[in-house]
Amino acid sequence: MFGSQLRQELTVMARNGEQLLLLIGIPVLLLVFFSQTNVLPTDGLANIDFLMPGILSLAIMSTAMVSLGIATGFERSYGVLKRLGTTPLGTKRLVAAKVVATCCIEVTQLLALVAVGLILGWNPSSINLPSLLLALVLGTSCFAGLGLIMAGRLRAEINLAAQNGLYLVLLLLGGILIPNSELPKSIAWLAEVLPSSLLSELLRGIFGNDELKISDLASLAIWATGACLIAVFSFKWSD
């Protein structure tokens, strides 16, 4: 039952070609373009070393928030969720299938991006794997929660716009392409507490072999818990 649902999730994902652009195309394009040009400030790091952690956060955000959120929003509006609600599948197995599908895609993205990064000369210091995994799990939970809050309430078309809009905001205010230190003071404080910044800063620390910033980790954990709780309690299965 679970396996069949997981296959469905992945099939639907794979069938939407535009998803591929969002999930792999845009991150790779940004990574290649900005590592080969010197138009962005990079906080004193080599272009690729600054970009890589940010682009990985962007990839996590595109899968866990935008892709999952848009797909779930449409499933809700087509009545797919309501229909599945009359079968023995159950919420737990449905959510588990979505979690595993999301992880499968993230692993594929990370492998592809790391490969491109290494070709472009990315040279991370020794990586603390448990810290990396923890940061990725927290980031994924947080973005999935945010995506599902919107998917569970908004009409499918508005949800689509909202997910893409938030993606852009979190990209620009996320220390992903532009270091937060370059932002005007009036919004830099905001950017620093946004989950995209927290995740890219954590990853930057982990790849730079710095000490793990517990405060950033705790803030991201708060975001993740809050977003998931709100999603669970606000989610409507059908309009």
Next chain:
Amino acid sequence: MSAKSCELRTVMVMNNSDPSRQDALSVRNLVVDYGDLRAVNDVSFDAKAGEVTVVIGPNGAGKTSTMEVCSGVRSASSGTVTALGLDPKKNRLELNSQIGVMLQDGGVYPGSRVLEITEHYCNLYDNRTTAKDLLTAVDLNGRQKSTWRKLSGGEKQRLSLALALAAKPKIAFLDEPTSGVDIFGRDLIRGIVRQLAEDGCAVILATHELDEAQRVADHVLMFEHGTLIANASLSELRDSHRGASQSLEDIFRSLSGKSQPSRRL
């Protein structure tokens, strides 16, 4: 099926099994509110295994809301529903494994292919129903590779029915199964509905097409403005309205407008 053979069947069921199970579905004092709007107002009825219970009434009369509460998709504002001895909310998954549901909108992703989605639904239930058998039953074997998006209205309804059959249901909730379906499709769907009942399933079928209702009903529930204005077997209903021509439409007209409060015939 005549009313008499229905009664016989009921007696046999009573003798052979737990008497509390003779009614596959039992609804008492059901109320469904949407904000200020009362969609279903104090409705009570039973539906028996082996019978087709047709829920009729105009659009917005409360048919779909009632069906959705009974199948666990929606919560009741008050009242109780017992389906196969279970509470549709509390024992949801246990009940879901024994019921088949056809929603008004298909509930299928437009890009899903016919065979793929049917196989998926077969995998959701613990029985040996195969996708090929289901698609043969609804005459869609030639459309296995088509996407839902490309199916005609009638084909969508037939696929939707096939997905409901994947459960080998003891109760089938079919909401407007023949709307948008051509004459051959209607015959096919009616045949399946009758067969389900013959096999002992309690079929609850909502429609606003009274001609359709007349062709398949054993038992009739008439809704108007959220209340039940008639709850009787088709033959009882006809007997009690001998003055009128015996069409459901005329019977409905003669009962309509006297809907407060709900009454049993």
